[in-house]
Amino acid sequence: MPTRGGPRRHARRAGEVLPALALSLALLAGTTSCSVIPTGGRSVMSVDDESKGSPLGDPYARVVAMPPKAGWSPEEVVTGFRAAMASLDDSDFRIARQYLAADFAAKWNPRSGVTVYRQGAYDKFAPIGAEDRQAQVTLKGTKIAVIDPDGRYRPSGGPLNQPFTLARQADGEWRISTAPDGLLLSEADVARGYPPVDLYFLDARREALVVDQVRVPIDPGANFAKTTVERLLRGPSSSLADAVRTAFTGIGLIDVTTENNRVVVDLDGRVAADLVDPMSAQLAATLSALTKGGWGFEVKVNGESYHPDAPLRVDAQKQSSFDPWLAPGAVDPYYLAGDGLRLLGKENTGQPVPGRAGQKRLGLDPPAISGQSARQVAQRSADRRSLSVAPLAAGGEWRVWATGESLAPPSWDRYGTLWAVDRPNDHTSVLTRYDGDGKRHYRVTAPDLETAYVKSLKVARDGVHVAVIVRDGLGEQVRVGTVVGERERTRITNLQTVVDSENGRKIKDITWNDGKTLYALTDRSELLEASVAAEPASLGTGSRIESIAALDGRLLAGSSDEQGGRQIFYWTSSKWEALVKHENGTADFVENGPSFPAFPLG
Incomplete structure (x- = not known):
């Protein structure tokens, strides 16, 4: 609805740069400035340059915004303010504050975080009268993410309807009197000025x-x-x-x-x-x-x-x-067959592991392999009421470590600790860590998980990040959190949703690739790549995929066909290819076919 106090002309598209702003672009390589390139148009140009062999950083684009000009409309003032917020050279935001009324400029805090948006358009308003003292410009678009003051990037969708209130000053010029704290930057602004970095x-x-x-x-x-x-x-x-x-x-x-x-x-x-x-x-x-x-x-x-x-x-x-787990190299995967756990070695042939685990399986359920040199396997019983562990060594016997009402698949961490989740009902989960030989165990504090149904839990190979499939009133989501403390002081904090319950989808399985990315498998056999720093990306689909396992870029899957025949596949960056089809030439896939591939600490 048209309202009094809007800009005096129709809105331009928010992606357009107003000619009056006189933006310019420069290339920087390290501390060396290259020639300034006036854009004179509506979009920022990208220019290639050589890095001169220096490893300290590639050239990047620099947007230099000008102060406000006399006679600018409220819309032009807001557009200029947006450009000034994106300027890297004005580290104290001196130019940006020139677009603000004096009292608001003194209290505006640009360092409280960044809102990242995809541009839409300004709302259209009725013409402004010569006597009007206030105006409002609303930027519409889509909210993409927020960047916390410490640099943490958190995807956050939804519509953007950001109002800017402007007041006419004593000299007749418009200045912004009300706006949000922090910076409002487009995706292009963030891509230019806020590159992603992995700190260790x-x-x-x-x-x-x-x-x-x-x-x-x-x-x-x-x-x-x-x-x-x-x-x-x-x-x-x-x-x-x-x-x-x-x-x-x-x-x-x-x-x-x-x-x-x-x-x-x-x-x-x-x-x-x-x-x-x-x-x-x-x-x-x-x-x-x-x-x-x-x-x-x-x-x-x-x-x-x-x-x-x-x-x-x-x-x-x-x-x-x-x-070593940061780049583990050639680590062979394991998988289940009808006669027990097998290690997939050279020429894609499987050999039974030593000990009881290689002779008889507990059931058709995903195994978890520990990361120590003296490896162990953990697996649920068929009724999901117990977790048993067996050393992968000659004479290794199965021994029950955990019991419960309805246990989730187990997960090992790099410290030799086994994680178990019991679900006594559909809205309660109890998390426990088992140390050493399984005789010592500690309750894990996780308030955000204790009142939900934890379908699966996987600790990353760094021992700190943890991913869970959670079912609650909103559906099923994948969340990533942080493990803090050890033994009885263990807690899980800072849970963030990385795959939501869009269109009612369910999550069949999750697996960590490395310390920052994981894969999620949906009930539609869709493969998603997810992290705390980006929206989940769909990599493709597969026929009747039921489980996944990954390690440092290697991704495997177990599947079954309509007749119950089982196979193991590997991902080729665009599709699934068969890796292990059957054992010993038999066609009896239902009982003896390969299933549930697993990497150590997967």
Whole structure:
């Protein structure tokens, strides 16, 4: 409905840049500025440039916004304000505040977070009269995500109807008197100025690397490697703050440069001797994506060698030797057959595992394989009232570790702990960790899960991230949270939905690929890739897929046909291909066919 106080002309499309704004674009490579390119049009241009062999960051686009001009309409003022919020050069938002009325400019807080939106259009209003003192411009579109002040990116859909109230100043110019705190940025703004970065921290035992997916705003005055290390030294985002540690406590950064084909990280202090190895792994893991492989690292203190007698040089793949599960390499999968658990080895042939687990299976139910060198398998009984564990070693016998009313499939973590979930009814779940030989167990505190039905729980290989399939009044969703504490102090916090119950879909299975992404299988045999930092992406569908297992980019599935015949498939990035069809040439797939592939800690 037309309302009094709107802009004096019809709205332009929100994706258009008003000619009066005189936006410009520049390319930066590290701290070197290239030529300024006036856009003069409606969209930002992208220009390719060579990185000159430097691993410290590729060129990026820079939007430079101009202050407001005399005679601008309320719509033009709001559009100029939006452009100024996206400017990377104005780190204090000095230009952006020029679009605001004085009293509002003094209290506007641009650092309270970012709302990411997909542009629609401004609402249309009736003409503004010469005597009108107020106007309102409403930006319409779709809300995509929010970026917390610590860089945590959280997808968040829904319509955007953002009003801006403007007041006519004493000089007759319009200025914004009411607007939300924080920044309002389009998807293109965020893609240009807030690239995703994987920061790596340490688990509580300082033996694993845990990824923290954040968005880091580009600083035009520094190379992006320096900006990234500065963000690493600030510590983890709120979702991991209680669960991880860092080697950099009390340490600051002087600079990140290159020297003798190495990336040199110059700190203002030294960490404790026992933290040098973890510190090196954190740096290598965090910077490896930016250096694009091959570049080693050196750590200095105040421009001098880290050690008086020798430099501290870090291999480009230090993270892999520190935490083998970060890049596990060739790890063979397991699967069930009619005569027990098998290990899939060379030429895709399966061999029975040693011990009782390779001789007789408990039932047609997904197995869980531990990650230690002395591996164990856990599996539910056919009635789902008990969980049994057997060592994968000669003479290994099944032994009951857990009992309950209706147990979910088990999951191991990297510490040799078995996770069990009992569902005494459809709206209650009890989570328990079993240590050592299963005789010691501890209740897990998880308020958001204890009043829902947990269909499945999978701990990631970093021991900190956890994924669950939850059924509640909203349907079935996949949520990802954080494991904090050990033994009786264990709790699960910061649960975030990564796959919702869209169109009533149900989730059949989930599996972690690595510490930041997981796969979900729906009841329509649709394969989804999900994480806390992006909307789930559909990878495709398969015929009668019933279970999935993944490890570091390798994805397997178990399926059954209409006659009950079972096969194991592998994913080729676009479709499923048969991997194991039958055992010993028999066509008796119903009883003896392969099923339920499983990787260690899957």
